[in-house]
Amino acid sequence: MSMSSRSVTETEAMVVVRTGRRRRPLNSERPKWHLTAVAIIVVGAYLFPLYWLASTSLKSPEQLFTSPPTWVPFPLEWSNYATAVFENPLMMRALGNSLIISVGATLLTLVLAAPAAYGLARLRLRWTALLMLPFLIAQLLPAINVALPMFTLFSQWGLVNSYVGLILANAVGTLPFAVIVLRPFYLTIPGELEEAAAVDGATRFQAFFRIVLPLVRPGLVTVAVFAFVMAWGEFVFGLTLTTEREMQPVTVTLNSFIGQYGTEWGPLMAASTVVAIPLIIVFVVFQRYITSGLAAGSVKD
Amino acid sequence: MSLDTRTTPRVAGSSPAARGPRRRLHTMNVVSRYSFVLPAVVFLIVFMVYPLVYTVNLSLFDVNAGNFLSGGAPFVGLENYADFIGSPQFVPSLVITLVFTVGSLIFQHAIGFMFALFFNRGFPLSGLLRALMLVVWVMPAVVSASLWRWIFSGSYGLFNAFLGVFGISSTEPWLVNPNTALAAVIIANIWLGIPFHMMLLYAGLQGVPVQLYEAAQIDGASAWQRFWRITVPMMRPVIVIALLLGFVHTFKVFDLIYVMTAGGPAGATNVLSIEVYKLSFEYFRFGDGAAAANILLIIPLLLSILYLWLRRREDSTQ
Numbered sequence: 299m300s301m302s303s304r305s306v307t308e309t310e311a312m313v314v315v316r317t318g319r320r321r322r323p324l325n326s327e328r329p330k331w332h333l334t335a336v337a338i339i340v341v342g343a344y345l346f347p348l349y350w351l352a353s354t355s356l357k358s359p360e361q362l363f364t365s366p367p368t369w370v371p372f373p374l375e376w377s378n379y380a381t382a383v384f385e386n387p388l389m390m391r392a393l394g395n396s397l398i399i400s401v402g403a404t405l406l407t408l409v410l411a412a413p414a415a416y417g418l419a420r421l422r423l424r425w426t427a428l429l430m431l432p433f434l435i436a437q438l439l440p441a442i443n444v445a446l447p448m449f450t451l452f453s454q455w456g457l458v459n460s461y462v463g464l465i466l467a468n469a470v471g472t473l474p475f476a477v478i479v480l481r482p483f484y485l486t487i488p489g490e491l492e493e494a495a496a497v498d499g500a501t502r503f504q505a506f507f508r509i510v511l512p513l514v515r516p517g518l519v520t521v522a523v524f525a526f527v528m529a530w531g532e533f534v535f536g537l538t539l540t541t542e543r544e545m546q547p548v549t550v551t552l553n554s555f556i557g558q559y560g561t562e563w564g565p566l567m568a569a570s571t572v573v574a575i576p577l578i579i580v581f582v583v584f585q586r587y588i589t590s591g592l593a594a595g596s597v598k599d
Numbered sequence: 600m601s602l603d604t605r606t607t608p609r610v611a612g613s614s615p616a617a618r619g620p621r622r623r624l625h626t627m628n629v630v631s632r633y634s635f636v637l638p639a640v641v642f643l644i645v646f647m648v649y650p651l652v653y654t655v656n657l658s659l660f661d662v663n664a665g666n667f668l669s670g671g672a673p674f675v676g677l678e679n680y681a682d683f684i685g686s687p688q689f690v691p692s693l694v695i696t697l698v699f700t701v702g703s704l705i706f707q708h709a710i711g712f713m714f715a716l717f718f719n720r721g722f723p724l725s726g727l728l729r730a731l732m733l734v735v736w737v738m739p740a741v742v743s744a745s746l747w748r749w750i751f752s753g754s755y756g757l758f759n760a761f762l763g764v765f766g767i768s769s770t771e772p773w774l775v776n777p778n779t780a781l782a783a784v785i786i787a788n789i790w791l792g793i794p795f796h797m798m799l800l801y802a803g804l805q806g807v808p809v810q811l812y813e814a815a816q817i818d819g820a821s822a823w824q825r826f827w828r829i830t831v832p833m834m835r836p837v838i839v840i841a842l843l844l845g846f847v848h849t850f851k852v853f854d855l856i857y858v859m860t861a862g863g864p865a866g867a868t869n870v871l872s873i874e875v876y877k878l879s880f881e882y883f884r885f886g887d888g889a890a891a892a893n894i895l896l897i898i899p900l901l902l903s904i905l906y907l908w909l910r911r912r913e914d915s916t917q
Contacts, residue, residue: 329722329723330720330721330722330723331722331723333717333720333722333725334722334723334724334725334728336717337717337718337722337724337725337728338724338728340714340717341728341731341732344732344735344790344793345731345732345734345735347746347747347750347757347790348734348735348738348746350746350749350750350757351742351746354749362755363754363755364755365754365755365760366760366763367755367757367760409638410638410639410642411639413635413636413638413639414635414636414638414639414640416635417632417633417634417635417636418636420632420635421632421633421636427911429636429640431907432640432643432644432647432648433643434903434906434907434910435903436643436647438844438847438848438899438900438902438903438906439647439651439851439896439899440850440851440853440872440875440892440895440896440899441851441853442851442853442872442875442876442892442895443651443654443875443892443893443895443896444646444647444650444651446654446657446875446879446885446888446889446892447650447651447653447654447657447889448646448650449879449880450653450657450662450667450885451649451650451653453667453668454668466646467646469642469646470643470646470647473639473642473643474643477639502631502632503631506635527737530739531737531738531739531740531741531742533739533740533741533853533854533857533858534853534854537857537880538876538880549739549740549741549854550741552741552742552745553741553745553857553858556745556748556858561752563749563752566745566749567745567746567749570741570742570745570746571742573739573741573742574738574739574742577737577738577739578734578737580737581733581734581737585730
């Protein structure tokens with residue numbers, strides 16, 4: 299989904315931080331396995347389109363155009379992946395572009411958001427509210443409203459068709475989110491820690507880097523994961539701030555692919571699956587880390 | 600830079616005479632605290648605030664492909680705004696955007712709420728299954744859009760096969776027919792938005808004290824009554840924020856619709872954000888595009904102000 303629905307309210311982030319551990323379920327003596335059965339069916343139905351994505355990518359044209367549909371592809375048609383991705387230099391290049399842009403945007407987001415969220419967590423309340431304002435509003439902006447002036451400005455600054463331009467644009471999307479998610483993590487750290495460090499002769503910056511930052515590591519990982527996911531899936535900036543096919547992120551290449559391949563659904567779904575796979579890997583690898591990270595924040599509450 | 604004031608470590612043993620040094624320590628802290636925030640704020644001013652102000656400037660000139668690099672576009676005042684509002688695209692586009700937004704939002708929220716309530720009952724593996732649903736949330740919009748194009752395709756599309764289960768025989772190419780394209784795009788967007796509402800509402804449900812339900816149950820309240828008399832009133836702030844944010848986020852959706860239909864067929868899914876894109880990046884009428892972009896911004900902006908006001912009120916009552 300667009301980065302739109304990825305934004306969270308600070309309230310929500312706080313709720314998650316505070317209630318990381320599951321509450322004891324209401325009046326339950328025995329585990330409710332019958333509910334689990336219902337949940338598996340319902341969640342399975344909800345996720346079925348994703349199965350359809352993956353299974354279509356492994357179908358030959360004969361298996362694709364059948365009525366009723368072929369539910370399980372057999373034999374598996376791996377050639378779709380070769381056609382659409384591995385023997386397609388433009389697609390391979392676009393995957394590389396997206397990797398550079400997403401990693402760049404993630405690093406920039408961390409470098410800017412980690413100190414900013416800390417400062418905002420330690421500021422006096424009145425100024426916090428005022429300073430938080432641009433971060434909150436930024437989350438609600440339509441991407442096209444930033445992309446349009448950015449294109450004319452970047453044209454003058456020579457940043458169209460450049461990784462730097464795309465990294466900067468992506469960070470506009472991810473930074474506000476990161477600051478809002480990170481701030482509650484800092485709020486859970488008692489100010490006495492830094493005061494003690496100051497007594498020991500540490501500067502505020504030393505205290506930040508050596509004492510505070512390691513404590514919010516779960517928050518930093520969370521923010522990095524979200525920034526990467528948002529930047530990898532970003533489409534509007536990629537579409538508007540590149541005019542050369544060689545510089546396009548993979549989302550934009552996939553879109554032009556749709557026009558080019560029309561109804562060759564096998565290769566199309568193969569390309570779509572490849573675009574989705576890095577995020578699914580990130581999701582699976584960091585799922586535990588995110589939840590435990592969020593829960594860890596609540597211990598200090 | 601102001602940072603230097605802090606880099607001198609306090610000399611141990613120079614025990615401060617009560618007030619003076621403590622005051623100095625305090626002011627230095629304030630300066631350095633701001634210096635933590637400064638880089639991010641400067642970044643947003645240069646790459647977000649300035650472009651937005653620049654859009655206002657653009658919208659007052661007749662900027663087009665011929666003059667946007669060379670400069671010298673003639674000043675036209677508010678003409679671009681008047682032109683856009685007077686154009687035959689404006690009213691249909693606004694209506695389509697509102698139908699898309701409200702249609703998506705009602706179902707995303709209702710279904711998300713059902714999932715949240717269901718998961719809140721607590722059963723084995725509920726955490727894992729809830730987490731699995733978030734996979735949809737991390738999917739790039741372009742991937743989802745290309746998947747739903749396939750699902751909504753004519754003779755061999757999954758959606759028509761699904762209708763077949765209910766005895767409805769259909770070979771309708773949903774995205775090609777102007778009468779069905781908007782509904783199809785809304786269905787795809789509902790699917791995408793469910794996890795967002797589920798997450799927000801699930802987190803909110805954790806804040807409702809269990810004792811309330813236990814007391815109500817002892818008093819003989821039905822599940823239906825417990826939902827309307829306890830859950831909804833207790834969840835009101837969360838519901839309001841989910842709907843408000845959901846509205847703003849859905850109102851601006853671009854990528855999903857652009858990839859599924861590019862605003863077509865025959866303008867059936869031509870939401871405002873797509874119209875802004877077409878004006879600026881297909882017709883290269885940047886002045887008109889900027890005016891349209893600012894009009895697109897007004898509704899989310901008003902709602903954002905409402906959102907901030909609600910947040911403030913919520914903060915002050917805590």
